[in-house]
Amino acid sequence: MATRQAWARWAAALAAAALLGAPGCSSEPGAPAAKELDLGGGVTMKLVLIPAGKFMMGEEKDQHEVTISKPFYMGATEVTQAQYEAVMGTNPSRLKGATNPVETVSWNDATEFCKKLSEKTRQAVRLPTEAEWEYACRAGSKTRFSFGDADEGLGDYAWYRANCGYTTNPVGQKKPNAWGLFDMHGNVWEWCADWYGDYPKGAVTDPEGLASGAARVVRGGDWGGIPEDCRSANRSQSTPGYRSNNCGFRVVVSVSAPGL
Numbered sequence: 001m002a003t004r005q006a007w008a009r010w011a012a013a014l015a016a017a018a019l020l021g022a023p024g025c026s027s028e029p030g031a032p033a034a035k036e037l038d039l040g041g042g043v044t045m046k047l048v049l050i051p052a053g054k055f056m057m058g059e060e061k062d063q064h065e066v067t068i069s070k071p072f073y074m075g076a077t078e079v080t081q082a083q084y085e086a087v088m089g090t091n092p093s094r095l096k097g098a099t100n101p102v103e104t105v106s107w108n109d110a111t112e113f114c115k116k117l118s119e120k121t122r123q124a125v126r127l128p129t130e131a132e133w134e135y136a137c138r139a140g141s142k143t144r145f146s147f148g149d150a151d152e153g154l155g156d157y158a159w160y161r162a163n164c165g166y167t168t169n170p171v172g173q174k175k176p177n178a179w180g181l182f183d184m185h186g187n188v189w190e191w192c193a194d195w196y197g198d199y200p201k202g203a204v205t206d207p208e209g210l211a212s213g214a215a216r217v218v219r220g221g222d223w224g225g226i227p228e229d230c231r232s233a234n235r236s237q238s239t240p241g242y243r244s245n246n247c248g249f250r251v252v253v254s255v256s257a258p259g260l
């Protein structure tokens with residue numbers, strides 16, 4: 001859940017993105033630009049349509065081309081504590097706040113949330129792949145952050161060490177990226193589906209990471225991070241059972257999933 005003001009900004013950003021078009025991307029005919037999941041108890045979750053397209057993934061010195069062949073919906077914000085509790089019946093977060101991102105959730109917890117929400121909504125809810133996450137974070141940009149290269153602009157888009165008050169903050173308060181996604185930089189790290197490992201050497205389509213591994217990918221930096229941590233290309237890792245008050249997640253739903 002987010003504030004009315006935040007959603008007004010989100011809607012405006014979405015409309016602007018639709019008017020300008022998304023560079024290098026194609027839209028899905030007939031798919032609405034946003035959707036809302038009913039989590040029960042009056043709690044909802046907004047997702048935005050991410051178009052199919054290509055981008056250069058990873059650190060600037062060592063990038064590889066990735067094609068995202070199908071559009072998908074992605075949570076406009078990190079999963080909030082109210083949303084998590086509506087689905088799981090508990091709120092494990094240490095930094096409490098209904099509209100703050102849920103944290104102290106492991107990759108296993110996040111995956112279980114997706115499974116339960118899939119059953120509840122009869123839609124295929126899952127964690128984003130690492131490629132989907134970076135693609136969506138960049139939103140067509142090639143710069144260090146979705147808005148440019150300079151650290152000085154980060155405070156407009158992210159909660160991080162310099163402005164967070166040493167805690168998480170309610171989702172959706174900062175500016176969204178060009179595709180209507182909030183807090184991709186900062187607030188909490190976000191679990192991705194993939195095992196952490198070396199990237200493929202050449203061009204790939206819809207990569208899903210390694211077949212096995214020891215740790216899962218986390219992305220985007222957190223409330224305690226420095227700007228370098230919050231960059232679009234930055235990646236980190238944690239073991240699937242690890243829980244921390246600086247790590248949460250957001251979900252994706254396939255456009256072609258049943259019920260859409």
Ligand SMILES: [Ca+2]
Binds near residue numbers: 185
């Ligand atoms: Ca984040």
